[in-house]
Amino acid sequence: MLLRGPSYPSVLHHHFLLSRLHLATATAAAAAAASDAPDLWIAKAVATAFLLYPSSACSRLAPFLPALSPSVAFAAVRRLPTAESALGLFQVTRSAFGVAHSATAYRFLVGLLFRSGLHEAALEVFDQMASDGHSPDGPYLEFFANSFAEAGQLDAALKLLARASEFNCRVRCYTFNKLMSLLVGRNGAQDAIFFFREQLASQFFTPDTCSFNIVIKGLCRLGDIDGAFEFLKEMRDFGLTPDTVTHNILVDGLCQTKQVDRGHEILRRIQSDGLCVPNVVTYTSVISGYCKMGKMEEAFEVFSDMIGLGIRPSRVTYNVLIDGFGKAGDMPSAVSVYERMMVCGCPPDVVTFTSLIDGYCRSEKLDDALRFWNEIGQRGIRPNAYTFSIVISSLCKKNRISEASHFLKELSERRDIVPRAFIYNFVIDGLCKVGNLDEANLLLLEMEEKRCSPDKFTYTSLIIGHCMKGRMVEAIGLFHKMVATGCAPDSVTVSSLVSCLLKAGLPNEVNRIMLIAWGRDLGLDISSSEESPSSLRKSLDISVVV
């Protein structure tokens, strides 16, 4: 571990501390004899000596050795102003003076280092604590692992929990589950499953139904429904009974992978078996599955079955149906579900309105959509990024750019919404298409000011827009800017620009652009667009109509 001394104070301050140290040292012995509690004085002197002479701490601290008990050393460590200096004194007293630090002192230092962001150092001291005979108990191990999880370091958190056997302590299932669930939620399903299997083999982890549910959910997220069903079997072999949540996860997993009929079949079976009671979530998953496939008749049938069984639809159920009807172009049915929702005493939320607005936009009834936008405000519901993006994109598609700009302005003034490039892109592209490049360029500047990084779509729209207006120098400048800011152009960007340059009679510029496009430094976005250089070349052969 790197030991860094405190930053050096000014000369004046240095002398002041020095005089205080002499005073403290001289008075320490007298105070020790005179007082019943001299430790504080010694601790102060030790801390001051260490702060003043970090590089010669050993010799400076030697006079204090007879009085350097673990509690005095700890008191001195606590007095130091930074985590680094506390660590320095802690280690010097341990290694050079053989101070056997207490578990409390260790935990204090580990916590201090962690809170100061010195996570690696905290782990090292944690290991040292265990090797010094202060193995963590279950609650402390959980606490330390949770600290890493809260700092976003899930891998480190799970690695710590996995060491329960090494410390011969038990960690609660609850903690394992919480961390596994966090991992699944952050696209770490594969790691969570691996971890689960590894822990299952140890005798220090006894999974419960919730643990299996989390892992099954992880497999469904990966699209591995068969693997999820295998785990269901494993769960039973383990002596655990799948509950409604287990079935809901599986039904939803099937519906998300377009196996809605299979999901529906499971719903019917658990209903008839009576082993597990399907609930509003089970039904809503199946309804949502049918809606996503555009099978609105089936979706409504499941909805009716659910009502017939006395299961009350939730707001999510209504929203799923409204969105399904809207996407299927059946706005009368969507509105009828909306009215039913109100009659049933289920207040609509921002998702309800977003789906209604989206439906009207898809049906090319923008003015009806905007009427609902106004109704949101009247009901005290705030449109969110989803709502804005639907309205803005629809207005742009209909060439109502100035209205779209108005909504974009309203969005960018909202402090609770982080602007995203794709929303700006609709308006920038719309402005470019109508030839209003100055406004488009201003939006690019606004994006940069708001630290909303323009992406390849932003730049390509702008490049094409400038080319169309004959502003070739600016188009080329935008391409260079794009590359310089680390935004990789793809074949659409390059081919569009190249064909414009050729039309404009600028073959030399074409060569420069091509050299950059294939230059090593550029890292052309081939992997994400699944393009090989050959396919790129091929696509470049096809001129873009401009």
Next chain:
DNA sequence: TTAGGGTTAG
């Protein structure tokens, strides 16, 4: 600690 809903362009 585990289950269901809405946005994406050149």
